[in-house]
Amino acid sequence: MKNTILSFLLLLSTLGAYGQTTATLRVPEKPTQTISRHIYGHFAEHLGRCIYGGFYVGESNTKIPHTAGVRNDVVDALKKLKIPNLRWPGGCFADTYHWKDGIGPKEQRPTIVNTWWGGVTENNSFGTHDFLNMCELLGTEPYLAGNMGSGAVQELADWVQYVNFAGVSPMSSLRKQNGREKPWKVNYWGIGNEAWGCGGNMTAEYYANEYRKYATFVSDWTNSGGLFRIASGANSGDYHWTETLMKNVPKNLIEGIALHHYAVIDWNKKGPSTKFEEKTYFGTMKSALRMEELVQKHSAIMDKYDPGKKIALVVDEWGGWYEVEPGTNPGFLYQQNTMRDAMIAGATLNIFNNHSDRVRMANLAQTINVLQAVILTEEEKMLLTPTYHVMEMYNVHQDATYLPLSLQSAAYTLGSEKLNAVSGSASRDKNGLTHVSLVNIDPKNKQEVTIAIEGANYKSVTGRILTSKTLQDHNTFAKPNLITPAAFKGANLKGNNLKVELPPFSVVVLEMK
Ligand code: AHR
Numbered sequence: 001m002k003n004t005i006l007s008f009l010l011l012l013s014t015l016g017a018y019g020q021t022t023a024t025l026r027v028p029e030k031p032t033q034t035i036s037r038h039i040y041g042h043f044a045e046h047l048g049r050c051i052y053g054g055f056y057v058g059e060s061n062t063k064i065p066h067t068a069g070v071r072n073d074v075v076d077a078l079k080k081l082k083i084p085n086l087r088w089p090g091g092c093f094a095d096t097y098h099w100k101d102g103i104g105p106k107e108q109r110p111t112i113v114n115t116w117w118g119g120v121t122e123n124n125s126f127g128t129h130d131f132l133n134m135c136e137l138l139g140t141e142p143y144l145a146g147n148m149g150s151g152a153v154q155e156l157a158d159w160v161q162y163v164n165f166a167g168v169s170p171m172s173s174l175r176k177q178n179g180r181e182k183p184w185k186v187n188y189w190g191i192g193n194e195a196w197g198c199g200g201n202m203t204a205e206y207y208a209n210e211y212r213k214y215a216t217f218v219s220d221w222t223n224s225g226g227l228f229r230i231a232s233g234a235n236s237g238d239y240h241w242t243e244t245l246m247k248n249v250p251k252n253l254i255e256g257i258a259l260h261h262y263a264v265i266d267w268n269k270k271g272p273s274t275k276f277e278e279k280t281y282f283g284t285m286k287s288a289l290r291m292e293e294l295v296q297k298h299s300a301i302m303d304k305y306d307p308g309k310k311i312a313l314v315v316d317e318w319g320g321w322y323e324v325e326p327g328t329n330p331g332f333l334y335q336q337n338t339m340r341d342a343m344i345a346g347a348t349l350n351i352f353n354n355h356s357d358r359v360r361m362a363n364l365a366q367t368i369n370v371l372q373a374v375i376l377t378e379e380e381k382m383l384l385t386p387t388y389h390v391m392e393m394y395n396v397h398q399d400a401t402y403l404p405l406s407l408q409s410a411a412y413t414l415g416s417e418k419l420n421a422v423s424g425s426a427s428r429d430k431n432g433l434t435h436v437s438l439v440n441i442d443p444k445n446k447q448e449v450t451i452a453i454e455g456a457n458y459k460s461v462t463g464r465i466l467t468s469k470t471l472q473d474h475n476t477f478a479k480p481n482l483i484t485p486a487a488f489k490g491a492n493l494k495g496n497n498l499k500v501e502l503p504p505f506s507v508v509v510l511e512m513k
Pocket of ligand 1: 045090091092093193194317365366371
């Protein structure tokens with residue numbers, strides 16, 4: 001009897017280590033919603049070693065292979081990610097940046113003190129031409145963040161004319177004088193950044209009025225109709241901000257409203273990037289998954305004023321934020337990137353995909369050496385982080401047709417708190433291939449996901465997985481390939497029933513045809 005009870009308890013404990021999640025994948029006859037590739041955008045601020053030392057090493061005094069000062073290894077890696085857009089020059093830095101200081105002969109450019117990030121003096125050697133030419137090299141669309149905080153309307157209007165006007169004008173002549181005959185055609189323009197904080201500590205009502213004025217003078221110099229003006233948006237759950245902008249800004253002056261939300265356990269005690277316990281991990285994931293609620297609630301406000309969903313919700317800053325690496329400048333925000341970051345990336349991108357009717361652009365903060373970076377550099381060395389690999393695995397969703405995947409997740413439990421363990425999203429690409437991305441954030445338990453497929457008969461399934469031995473694992477310059485995607489064998493398709501076994505803390509992308 002004692003043995004039977006013991007075996008029963010043992011069986012229960014094994015069952016407990018196996019979460020059960022059910023889902024339905026519906027393939028509508030004529031699906032209409034697209035997952036914009038711009039959800040997979042990136043962000044490059046003049047902050048720490050993101051630009052200088054990250055993207056840009058300059059043209060002299062470097063042994064690092066480069067094209068016009070931009071690292072070739074970085075360009076190759078980002079091209080593989082298919083980055084659709086890149087936001088620059090900030091962040092908080094943008095509202096201190098005067099673009100005319102960054103054009104013309106480099107040796108004549110004035111310096112600027114980066115008051116937000118480390119107080120370092122920059123020589124403005126990476127300016128408008130350098131950034132826009134780099135975007136051409138990367139095959140990505142530029143997203144310029146205009147200075148509303150400390151700049152003038154005329155300054156922003158001049159910048160737009162300088163980069164976009166083909167005809168004869170003072171600014172297009174200046175551009176030509178600086179060596180660029182043809183305009184670049186920049187569609188995406190941010191009108192200030194975090195106007196509620198570092199961008200000027202404005203109230204929503206004051207900002208809405210200022211926005212109307214600035215947006216009026218950001219003209220479509222290309223006459224191609226592609227102009228996309230993005231208002232500085234809410235800080236996480238500041239719904240009053242979104243409501244005020246939606247109410248007070250005429251629809252012909254705005255194409256997008258931003259939202260910033262970072263996954264942080266406590267702004268006063270952010271915790272280290274690699275040495276964390278499960279309690280901290282749980283807290284980070286709780287903060288990251290809050291994105292679902294934020295997107296739903298901001299979208300509901302937008303729906304009230306814009307039922308046709310003309311205006312996009314642009315989550316132009318998101319990602320995990322921890323303490324800086326020991327011994328590094330606290331103002332440089334340099335942090336390592338572990339499997340925890342892979343979980344944040346996979347789960348957040350699933351949320352964006354699933355709300356792609358309204359979320360049509362997003363920017364991970366930030367591309368290189370800052371916060372949840374996809375790339376870290378150390379002199380001539382470069383490594384790809386787990387977040388990079390998730391972005392690469394997920395790039396199959398870019399501009400693909402959204403397919404609804406409804407999921408009833410098992411719980412990831414810690415003490416008395418619960419989170420959904422599994423998240424997912426699905427799409428069909430232009431070649432007819434269906435991709436399903438699944439994330440299991442539970443660090444201890446495997447998950448069996450049973451997906452009922454409606455509306456399609458798939459013949460085969462293959463997949464890739466990103467996981468590792470411990471949640472704290474990360475790629476280092478000594479071991480840059482500790483974490484890389486591998487072939488996944490845990491999916492089984494029988495008729496219209498797909499069973500997937502997700503290991504603890506794993507990201508899986510399946511392909512079905
Ligand atoms: O990404 C780092 C900083 O976070 C940005 O400069 C700012 O917009 C936000 O507060």
